[in-house]
Amino acid sequence: MVDSDERDPDTGASDPPEPTDAAAPDHGPAEPDIDDLLAKLDALSDTVDEGHEREKVRQTISLVERMPGSAAFAERITKYTSRDLAESFVGAVLFALPLLVEGGVFEIAAWFAAVTVAGVPVLLLAHVGFVFVAVAGLLYFADFRQIAIRHPILGVIPRRYAGVLLVSLTTSTVMLLFWGRLHEGDPTTLERLGRIAVVWAAAAFGAGLGDILPGESEGEDIGPLDLDIGDES
Known part of the structure; x- marks a missing residue:
């Protein structure tokens, strides 16, 4: 050639x-x-x-x-349905309940409030960041289920991720209030936030597992509602 x-x-x-x-x-x-x-x-x-x-x-x-x-x-x-929200709530309650009667939550919250740099509670912020990263890893990187991301909020935030975090945070706050654990001992505002953050960590894990372990939920996808900001489908 x-x-x-x-x-x-x-x-x-x-x-x-x-x-x-x-x-x-x-x-x-x-x-x-x-x-x-x-x-x-x-x-x-x-x-x-x-x-x-x-x-x-x-x-x-x-x-x-x-x-x-x-x-x-x-x-x-x-799909992401209303049943997924309910499953997240159940999981959050189950994981948060043991901490509501545990005095160690108060000690950890006081430690978070005490360690500051230039008035910034660095350990508390690091703990919150850990919750965000851990939930993302549980949902999208751990080999439990293959989670499809559809109609993210603002085109960036996955609905399931936001739902798990918000449901668990709300559940933690409300349960601490109802059980009289949020204001017990006259804590500072930063200590109250620390108590919520500690319980939230466990509740977020429970909410994530409660959502994905049962598998695909029955019912209509809540995507067409206003949770999908900017998506007209």
Whole structure:
């Protein structure tokens, strides 16, 4: 074969370049499975513009997930429903209850309030950051369920993530108030916040597990409601 830089003496034309792997068409995974199909359908649902077209894609995804023998049926969670909120509440209560009668919560809260840098409660802020990171890891990185992120709030915050954090925080605060543990001993405002933060950490874990462990919930996705700010679908 004549080198690509040389011309054929008979025709005067250069030989075509050798085919490369980069020019080969992308046919997807060599052995596609249902998860690959669902990923393609998820991507398709984000590209269609019409509401009825998007609903058709969602119905197709739901049909695939219910296919007999599909591991996605047991492991994949796509919808976020009012039942998920209820499951988060139950999990938060179960994990928060033991701490409501534990005096160590007061000691930890006092420690958070006492350690400050330039008046900033650095340990309390670090603890809150830990809760945010731990919940994200539990929902989206731990190998419990495959959680699909759809219609994030403001296009950034996953609804399930926000729901777990808000439900657990509200549950922790209300239970501390009802059980008379928030104001016991006349604590400072910072100590009260510390008590809430300590109980919140356990409640957030419980809310996350209560949400995802039962698997996909029945009922309508709450996505079309105002929780999806900026999403008109």
